[in-house]
Amino acid sequence: MRALVQRVTQARVTVAGERVGEIGTGLLVLVGVTHDDTPAVAQRLADKVGNLRVFDDAEGVMNRTLLDIGGEALVVSQFTLYGDTTRGRRPSWVAAAAPEVAEPLCDAFAVALADVGVPVETGRFRADMQVALVNDGPVTLMLEMAASR
Numbered sequence: 001m002r003a004l005v006q007r008v009t010q011a012r013v014t015v016a017g018e019r020v021g022e023i024g025t026g027l028l029v030l031v032g033v034t035h036d037d038t039p040a041v042a043q044r045l046a047d048k049v050g051n052l053r054v055f056d057d058a059e060g061v062m063n064r065t066l067l068d069i070g071g072e073a074l075v076v077s078q079f080t081l082y083g084d085t086t087r088g089r090r091p092s093w094v095a096a097a098a099p100e101v102a103e104p105l106c107d108a109f110a111v112a113l114a115d116v117g118v119p120v121e122t123g124r125f126r127a128d129m130q131v132a133l134v135n136d137g138p139v140t141l142m143l144e145m146a147a148s149r
Contacts (some may be wrong), residue, residue, distance in 0.1 A: 001037045001045050001105065001146075002081045004030040007054050007139035011074045012125040012149055021121035026044045026071035027054075028133050032081025033102035034095050036147045042105050045145040046112035049073070054139050062139075066118050075110045076131060077102065078122035099126055 006025050012022035029049055055071070066073065069100040079102065083091035096102070103125045114120045123129045 001034065001041045001109070001144070002032040003045055003109075003143045003145075004032075004053065004055075005049060005141045005143060006030075006079060007135060007136045008074075009134045009136045011131065011133035012072065013076055013121075014132075015124050020127075020129075021074050021076075022122050023072035023074045023119075023121050025069065025136075026073050026118075027052075027066055028074045028076070029065065029113075030076050030078035030081060031106050033097040033105045034082055035097050037097065037105050038147055039105065041109045041145050041147050042061050042108040043112045045118055045143065047135050048143060048145065050116035050118050051114055052141070052143075054141070058069070058140070066114070072119045072121065073113055074123070075106070075113065076129065077125050079108045095109060102123045106144075132136045 008028050013020050017133040051065050054062050055069045057063040079096040082096035085091050110120050110122050
């Protein structure tokens with residue numbers, strides 16, 4: 001499972017002109033799922049995101065977490081995080097899990113993040129979403145959590 005995490009001062013998702021998710025200060029989390037991901041992987045990734053120290057402390061050092069600052073998360077499914085561009089010019093999506101597999105795991109990630117104590121908003125799975133954000137810093141990190149073997 002992959003998460004592209006962006007520190008934001010605000011972010012929102014709209015679908016067909018309807019605002020479906022919106023946050024203030026916090027993290028926009030784009031989540032991609034691959035074939036061997038499990039609910040346990042989603043849980044571990046949610047714990048990592050909730051406790052990721054990417055917010056400034058009083059000295060301006062990134063020592064504070066989403067939980068420390070009372071921030072929010074906007075979770076948006078993003079199968080393109082598993083796009084492979086090593087051959088040719090058109091990405092291959094074979095590493096991305098099928099929607100029937102990915103949707104419940106994206107939902108499990110959002111629920112697990114909320115269970116950690118983070119207020120969570122979400123996009124809409126399989127929808128044509130428009131995501132607007134103000135990236136703070138900018139701070140953008142790619143996280144990857146693999147299934148335990």
